Amino acid sequence: MKIRDVQAIPIRVPLRQQFDAATYAITERCTIVVEVHTDDGPSGRIFIGDNRDQQDAVVTLIHDRLRPVLIGEDPVCVERCWQQMFQLTRSLGNRPLLCSAIAAVDAALWDLAGKVCGQPVYKLVGGCRDAARPIIIAGYYAPGKDLAALRDEFEGIKAQGFAGAKVKVGGVSPQEDARRIEAIRAAVGDDFIIACDANQGWDRFEAVEFGLAVKPLGIAWFEEPVQWHDYVPGMRFVREQTGLSVTAGQSDFFHDACRTMIEQRAVDIINHDISGGSGITDWLKIARMAELYQVRMAHHEDPLLAMHLLAGVPLGLYPEYFSVERDPLTPDIVVEQPAIRDGWVRLGQEPGFGLAFNEDFIGRYRVDRT
Numbered sequence: 001m002k003i004r005d006v007q008a009i010p011i012r013v014p015l016r017q018q019f020d021a022a023t024y025a026i027t028e029r030c031t032i033v034v035e036v037h038t039d040d041g042p043s044g045r046i047f048i049g050d051n052r053d054q055q056d057a058v059v060t061l062i063h064d065r066l067r068p069v070l071i072g073e074d075p076v077c078v079e080r081c082w083q084q085m086f087q088l089t090r091s092l093g094n095r096p097l098l099c100s101a102i103a104a105v106d107a108a109l110w111d112l113a114g115k116v117c118g119q120p121v122y123k124l125v126g127g128c129r130d131a132a133r134p135i136i137i138a139g140y141y142a143p144g145k146d147l148a149a150l151r152d153e154f155e156g157i158k159a160q161g162f163a164g165a166k167v168k169v170g171g172v173s174p175q176e177d178a179r180r181i182e183a184i185r186a187a188v189g190d191d192f193i194i195a196c197d198a199n200q201g202w203d204r205f206e207a208v209e210f211g212l213a214v215k216p217l218g219i220a221w222f223e224e225p226v227q228w229h230d231y232v233p234g235m236r237f238v239r240e241q242t243g244l245s246v247t248a249g250q251s252d253f254f255h256d257a258c259r260t261m262i263e264q265r266a267v268d269i270i271n272h273d274i275s276g277g278s279g280i281t282d283w284l285k286i287a288r289m290a291e292l293y294q295v296r297m298a299h300h301e302d303p304l305l306a307m308h309l310l311a312g313v314p315l316g317l318y319p320e321y322f323s324v325e326r327d328p329l330t331p332d333i334v335v336e337q338p339a340i341r342d343g344w345v346r347l348g349q350e351p352g353f354g355l356a357f358n359e360d361f362i363g364r365y366r367v368d369r370t
Contacts, residue, residue, distance in 0.1 A: 001041045001116070003070045003081075006105060008062040009033040010055050011047070011365045013329045020141040022170030022201030029329045030055050033362060034062065034108040038075055044112025046353060047333055048104050048302055049275030054097055059368070061101035070105070076116050078109045082281040096253040099278040106279030107305060107353075114352030121305075122347050125284060125312035131346045132307045135193055135318040136160075137326070139167035139180065150180055151187035157323075163343035164193020164220065166320060170201025174210035185217045193318070195247070197223040204234040211242030221269050221298075223247040235266040247271050249286075250300035254278050258286045262293050269317065271298035280309065287313045304334060304353065311347055319345065332361050 011031045019026045030052045036044040051058055069084050085102045089095045114121045122130070136157050139150065157165055167184060169177040177196075184194060196219055198207065207225035222244045226234030231248070239246040245268035249258050253276060261267045270290050274283050287297045287309070296315040299306035303319035310316030321340075324331055331337070334355045338345045348354040 001074060001076065002039050003036060003073050003075050004039045005037040006062060006067040006070055006108075007035045007037070008059045008104065009035075009362065010059050010367050011329065011333070011362065012055070012367050013365050015326070015328070017142075017325065019326050020171065021168045021197075022199040024199065026052070026326070028052055029327050031329060031333070032059060032104050033357070034104045036070075036075060036105065036108040036112050038112070042112060042115040044075065044108035044110070044115065044352065045357065046104075046107045046111050046305065046355060047357075048107050048305065049100065050301060051100060051275070054100075057094075057097055058101045058104065061098055062105060065098070066101055066105050075109055075112050078106070078113055078281060081109055082106055082279060086278070096276075099253040100276055103274050103277060103279035103282075106281050107274060110280050111352035111355070118351050120308065120347060120349055120351065121353055122308035122312040125280075125309060126314070127312055128314050128316070129311045131344050132311045132316070133163035133193070133318050133343055134303065134307075134321055134340050134345045135164040135166055135195070136162045136321045136323065137166045137168075137197075137301075138323060139165065139169075139184070140326070141168065141171050147180065147183040151183050154184045154187050154192075158188050158192055161340045161342055162321070163318065164195065166195040166197050166223070168199070169196045169210065170198030170225075174202065174206050174213065177210055178213035181214045181217055181219070190218060193220050194218070195220045195223060198225045200224045200227050200231075200251070203227060204230055204237045207234070207238045208241045211238060211244050215242060215244060219244060221245040221247040223271065224251065232261055232264050232266045235261070236264060239266065239268070245269055247298060249273070250276065252277065255282050255286045255289070259289060262290060262295050267295060269296045269298050271300050273300035273302070274305065274309070275302055276300075280305075283309060284313075287315075291315055304330065304337065304355065307338070307345060307347055308353060329365075333358055
């Protein structure tokens with residue numbers, strides 16, 4: 001079996017409202033559908049990422065640089081294919097962008113490998129569990145959104161069956177954000193997972209102030225608590241001063257940065273993102289390294305792919321969803337998705353990632369017009 005072609009389709013879905021976090025605002029949900037076709041056998045097909053600013057460039061890299069490298073390769077030799085693609089980073093200037101393109105193709109190769117083997121991806125990467133505890137990313141800032149509205153939001157999330165939520169913080173003062181977390185905890189009870197994500201919005205002293213204020217509330221983790229220029233030493237400072245579990249990794253595009261965070265004892269959890277990182281193949285390298293240090297693995301977004309990775313490895317945590325308002329794409333681009341019930345999502349047994357696509361949805365929102 002040889003790779004015959006690689007195709008990428010950019011998708012953009014406008015949101016009905018703007019979503020504000022500490023350091024960004026979102027008005028669209030974007031993704032890329034990637035297909036790897038073979039000369040004799042199944043095809044790999046996935047959707048991945050939410051690259052809003054450089055989506056066209058990633059698609060161009062897939063078509064113009066990665067496809068020529070892969071045509072004629074054995075698609076089941078996923079590590080070899082990844083290495084062939086990764087060699088391009090030696091000469092191309094924008095390495096993070098190229099790694100995003102590699103990640104998209106790499107995920108399609110894993111889907112294809114699962115189909116060839118007749119097994120779901122979570123079994124190929126370790127098969128530690130067949131279920132995971134899903135959480136939802138919520139608590140965005142909005143004009144007029146008071147504590148009562150915040151409580152209503154999270155009571156609704158719990159009623160939907162999610163095990164917990166990751167709450168946006170870092171956009172207001174530490175004490176004001178602490179009051180928001182207090183209101184959420186009071187609304188959902190002690191059995192609901194609450195993680196806090198500052199998106200690098202605070203300096204280390206503000207982050208410590210917030211962390212100490214919310215520590216009695218049973219916070220699962222404190223994500224990207226400090227600004228980019230104080231990243232690793234600042235996270236270690238926050239971790240040591242607060243005793244909270246610190247999480248990072250979604251902003252890094254290769255395993256070397258995650259290795260540094262682990263070795264410098266700056267994190268308790270790595271939430272490396274396969275779409276903005278260097279793919280599933282590289283994520284698994286990080287997971288094996290993290291296990292040696294007893295650092296747990298999370299994943300930023302892409303729940304239908306991430307649940308396979310998180311269930312597959314020993315220290316995997318929670319796949320992250322969005323609300324349908326923040327992400328109208330995921331519920332509709334794929335049909336017959338694993339159901340969320342009572343704080344759990346059970347993985348399907350279909351080969352690969354088990355994604356059956358809604359072709360009408362893709363046709364409606366693709367922006368390449370080909």
